Structure formats: C-alpha cells, structure tokens
Amino acid sequence: MDRTASGSARSGLVAALRPQASSFPVVPMRVLHFYKTYYPDSVGGIEQVIRQMCVGTGRLGVTNTVLSLSREKNLVPIAFEGHTVHRVPLDFELASNACSFASLGALARLAREADVVHYHFPWPFMDLAHFIARVNKPTVVTYHSDIVRQKKLLRLYQPLKQRFLRSVDAIVATSPNYMESSEVLERYRDKTRIITYGLDQSTYPQADPVRLSYWRQRIGPKFFLFVGVLRYYKGLHVLLEAAAGLSYPVVIVGAGPEEAALKAQALSLGLTNVIFTGAIGEDDKVALLTLCYALAFPSHLRSEAFGISLLEGAMYGKPMISCDIGSGTTYINIDGETGLVTPPADPFALRAAMRTLWDNPAMARAMGARAAARFEAVFTAEKMSASYYSLYREVIARRALP
Secondary structure, eight states: OOTTOOSHHHHHHHHHTOOOGGGSOOOOEEEEEEOSOOTTTOOSHHHHHHHHHHHHHHTTTEEEEEEEEESOSSOOOEEETTEEEEEEEOOEEETTEEEOSHHHHHHHHHHHTOSEEEEEESOHHHHHHHHHTTOOSOEEEEEOOOOOSOHHHHHHHHHHHHHHHHHSSEEEESOHHHHHHOHHHHHTGGGEEEOOOOBOGGGSOOOOHHHHHHHHHHHOSOOEEEESOOOGGGOHHHHHHHHTTOOSOEEEEOOOTTHHHHHHHHHHTTOSSEEEEESOOHHHHHHHHHHOSEEEEOOOSTTOSSOHHHHHHHHTTOOEEEEOSSSTHHHHSOBTTTEEEEOTTOHHHHHHHHHHHHHOHHHHHHHHHHHHHHHHHHOBHHHHHHHHHHHHHHHHHHHHOO
8 A cells, every 4th residue: 555645536635635724714713622631731742733723723713722631739721822721630540541520511511612622532531521511513533543552441442432433523534544544434434534733833942052052962963863752652662672783872852651661671771872851841852853863753553643753853854764554654754755664663674774864864864855845745734724624614514504
C-alpha cells in the first residue's frame, strides 16, 4: 500500500476535505471540546492539537470551551489563549481510564450552551459520559488513535464504543494512512473525514539567545532529539539500544511513566551519550528544536497515530527518523524525502538510519528543507482549522434538516 497517499483518488479526497477559509462566510458558533487532560495540567500531543484547533477556529469566529479533568483543588474556569477551560476533579482511574462524576453534570450543562460538541477519542469514560449526560447536539469525534493495550477490557468496551461511534454525526481520521489501516475506522467510513493535524509556528515562542547558548554549551553543536511524554509506545527503549552502538549525543526531552525504567536501561547499557532533560518549558523546547541536527521518533505501536513532536520537527525544518507503523508518522515523514523510515522495534535499523543521517550532512539538510516545505503545504493550523470550521457548519446544518 502507498502510505504517502499519492494515488489520485485519495489525493482528491484529501484535497476535498481541506476547504480554504475564504470559501465560506464567517458564522459565529460555540464548540465544546471534551477530553480527559488539557492545559495547564498536561502538555502532550493531543492537548497541543486541541489548543491549535481552539486558536485557529477562534480566528474564524468560533467560541471554544474545553472541558477536562484535573487532580488540582479549587478549580475555576481559566481563560487561555482566547478560549475557556473548565476543569472538574478526577475521581479515579481504571486501567488508565480517567473517571469523574462531576464531569457528567458539567458535560450536560456546557453541551446545552454549545452548537457542536467535539469529542477526542480514545477515552472510554467519555463514551459513557456522552450517554449519561444525554448530549443532544451535533457531535464530532476526532479519532486520535486505536486502543492498543488492555485487550481483555477492550472486549468488554466494544459494545459501548460501537454504540458511541454510531451515534455521533462525524468522525475525523488524522491521516489517510490511519484511515486505511484502522479496522475501527473502516466500519464507519461513510461518516469519516480526513483532516490532518496542523500547527501554527506563531503560537510558539521565538528562540531565546540565552537558552540557545545554554543548550549549545551543554550538549554541543550536533545531536539527535526526541520530544514527548515517555510512554510505553514511544519506542524509547529501542532508541537507547540503538544509541548503545553510537557515540552521537541523543537528547530525550520529556517526563512520563516510563522515565525510571528508561534511565535504568541507559545506566545498565553504560550510555554516556544520552541526556534526559525531564519536562522542560516551551522556551527550552524551541531552543532544542532549533539547534538539533535531526529528530529521532522511534514510536513502535499504533497508539502513536500521528506524532505532534515529529510534526514540530518538520515545522523547524529538521530531517526525521520514524518507524513504519501504518499511522500518520509516515504521512509526516516520507522515507527518502523528508527523512528515513525504519521497521518498528528494530534497534539495528534505527542505528543504521542515525548513522546515515549523521554521516551525510548535505542529504540531511536537503531532507530538512523538504520537510519544512511539506509542512507548509499540508500541515498548517490554518488548513486544519478551516476544515474543522467547515465540518462544524456541515453537522449543524445536517441536524437542522426536517
């Protein structure tokens, strides 16, 4: 299968789903986003996507509200970059499924005030909350990924998941690759659209000379970079195995549930060329994205449906290394064009790809330039926001039909 979606039929479909903002008049509307985590409590890929949606569609006249769960106390609504964040207490987690009794009433109340409710899948509690809250508004689901873990619980969840996805007005796949490879999306092809993630570089801080100087002195002029939450599907254990046969600096940015295990692995491998920075601020992240030689993104499971930090690498004009897992990672990173693609969970292939980029700086620069050009052509927040705005209008109009 051509994972670059270069076939004429698929290209036509994708183009048709990306209307320009100028193709329709601006109509004010209210959209409620519902997801388990959001700013300021959590800064991950899906949170960044929701943020970009809210900022981008806000420029088109959409009033956005985000409802999420929090471990914090004394929660009050927060104004954030032109939209409002409502947080309710997280009560407990069951198999990584965050649950909140207060969210049921909050969802019902905020949905009554919205024109569209925008859900972010996967989150099984969200499916249940949709029915308990009796949401009766036009609904959109962004399908961020399949559920890969908890196979036994997944069988119990299947009836609820199917009922939920049948009930919503529209489902959005985040890349042609994921649309073609997801068995779940295949069942709902008639209501599924493809709208790729997009970023707006103006929402990122300018590179700070002080932070650039700090990281340049700490790491050196040439290094591989990973940015992300340290989760099981990120393939970082494979990156450490690959780094064991190299002397190149590798910087791992982020914190998460796998952090302790990864540091223990690095220690057991005797790695002196790997730096764990932990969680860092946006100024430092931008400095590292600006300075790095290339992005290493070894996610090896389909829970990684897209890869926002990979997209950030393209935005900053960096060559990339990723794995072919039938997801959006190989829609962002085209093998031999914007970087190199390896088989998943293969440290020898990953090491060879790192060596190839390191030893061929002219090729790496050319790949980075093509990555930046592809980002501007396909992955801007403006394009994503225009497509979602059009979809919101469509589901509202469809519900209004007699």
